[in-house]
Amino acid sequence: MLDRPPLYRHLREPVLALPIDSDRSPAPDWLIPDWPAPAGVRAVCSGRNGGVSSAPWDSLNLGDHVGDDAEAVAANRAIFCAATGAAPVFMRQPHGSDCVDLDLLQPGAEMPQADACTATVPGRACTVMVADCLPVLLCDAGGRIVGAAHAGWRGLAGGVLEACVAALRQRLGEPQAPLLAWLGPCIGPQAFEVGDEVRLAFVASDPLASGCFRAGAAPGKWWADLAALARRRLMAAGVAQAYGNDGGQGWCTVSDASRFFSHRRDAARLGSTGRMAASIWQLG
Incomplete structure (x- = not known):
């Protein structure tokens, strides 16, 4: 392990500054792995606080597809960009398994439609939006490439993590390149x-995945541990180092309305909800 100070010890510990070479500071509910x-x-x-959107998207909604005011979303994305010092690439996420190479993205190009992405261009941030689905951030042990995946149950069962892992290794030209993964907040196993x-979608190809339910x-209802399912998929793909979400209560987006957006908690009750973003990038 690198000899660096811990940047994120506990989910509820305030984050005062991003580990970047500047004085930018995000809202205190942001998570730094x-x-x-x-x-x-x-x-x-990101968390849900520190932006300009009004209810039910209050306040740092980064999703432009949930009914929020377009100017508010643009302002929130500007806040996110300024705090990170990076250029996040937001995607249209159809809950599939496609992985795109952001290095090929041209200026002014349409937003990619995919649920995973990779990048080597410094400052170009692989970014996924979530509000119960699991964000998974990845990089290789040498810091040459980064990736991100949006893992709802459909994408997870459909192989989005395997697609992202394969793309990272293919673009490195190393089929067995060691990778690291960080799992962010998502709907927890108690919610x-x-x-x-859903259970059959996982157990059909991995009988031991039954332990995640x-x-x-x-009858016919199950409590699913999305983070545990993702860890099984990563391990099977040869990613032995996985950090972050362990299925504990503190990582559950549904359980903490003050900190996280949650589609399952809020959409039916309020009509909509916002989106958080998880990003990973390389310094120049």
Whole structure:
């Protein structure tokens, strides 16, 4: 492990500054991963506070597809960019498994449609938006490339993590390149109730994934541990170093309305909710 001070010890510990070479400071509910990433790699996951959007998107909503005022979203994204000092690339996320190479992105190009991405261009931040789905940030042990994946249950079952891992290694030209992963906040196992079809989508290809589900109160209902399922997928893909979300209560987006957006908690009750963003990038 690199000899660096811990940047993120506990989910509820305030984050006072991003580990970047500037005096920019995010809102105190942002998450900075505590993981042994190479010195030139930076990563962050925003919270819901510190922006300009009104309810039900209050306040740092970074999603432009949830009904929020376009000017408010643009202002929030400017806040995010200024705090990180990076250029996040936001994608249209269809809950699939496609992975795009952001190095090929041309100025003025349309927003990519994919659920995972990679980049080697300094300052170009691989970014995924979430509000219950699991954000997974990745990099290689040498700090040459970074990637991000949006892992809802559909994308996870469909292989989005495997696609991102394969793309990282392919673009490095090293089929067995060691990678590190950080799992951000998502809907927790005490809140994510699913049906038989979700359980079967995982157990059909990995019988031991049954251990990531607990029987629910009604027949055919299960409590699913999304982070545990992601860790199994990463391990099977050869990513032995996975940090962050361990399925604990503090990582659950549904459980903490003051800190996190949650589609499951808020969409039916309020009509909509905002989106947080997890980004990873390389310094120049």
